[in-house]
Amino acid sequence: MTALSPSREAPSLEAPSLEVSGLAFAYPDGHQALFGVDLTVRRGERVALLGPNGAGKTTLVLHLNGILGGGVGSVRVAGLPVTKPNLAEVRRRVGIVFQDPDDQLFMPTVREDVAFGPAAAGLRGPELEERVRTALERVGMADFADRPPHHLSFGQRRRVAVATVLAMEPEILVLDEPSSNLDPASRRELADILRSLDVTVLMVTHDLPYALELCERSVILSGGVIAADGPTGELLCDEDTMRAHRLELPFGFDPRTVPVRG
């Protein structure tokens, strides 16, 4: 891996990608959104973060790269505590793909959007070009490098948004509703891309079949606490747990009959 800056601290290879310990957080208006969340995600795992509306999923995700902070407890990314002095390195290690790709794409061309993060971190010349090319190839968008992002379809823009994050060579890729607004073919293609990546993934989703397809493990966050954590297939078959946390499978979908791909 190319060093982006001389001061960059190497991630600990022994540490889990993500360690959240006792995280409790109230918004400034006093609303308590998290009540002591413990979550460990090991290197290379793909984990779905499930839960009803208002459960605290976004609040938790915004703590992973320090957009929110100041509560109780701790978050570590590859061993590095998420604290103010570490924010630049934490934000390189935690790549968040937001639900709306237009929140992440703002440059005149796809190439410039994907280059933006690594260039801001100091990468230049052939190394930067190589980083951009690799990231776009990984999402199947190499032929679109010179196009303006706003000329692309929604599904293509989402792939480019994933590439902007991959270009930073993150420790963990966090995706917020990655399957939303995608047609069935784009949904499947994105699943194939995510499955092919050699990176830890935490995926926030209400799309339970997508969670089953992509993530061997799921965590249910409900009422600001982790209510369940286990193999996705088992959780989705646990009718009491599903009902208790307002999780519903699509009509006719039977998780017992879906083969889980590695």
Ligand SMILES: Nc1ncnc2c1ncn2[C@@H]1O[C@H](COP(=O)(O)OP(=O)(O)OP(=O)(O)O)[C@@H](O)[C@H]1O
């Ligand atoms: N800026 C804010 N100020 C006060 N309360 C907030 C704020 N943002 C979110 N909340 C509250 O915190 C709780 C958790 O919200 P959060 O957005 O984290 O849930 P979520 O699980 O991501 O929900 P959804 O599935 O609907 O996206 C909710 O009760 C919400 O109303």
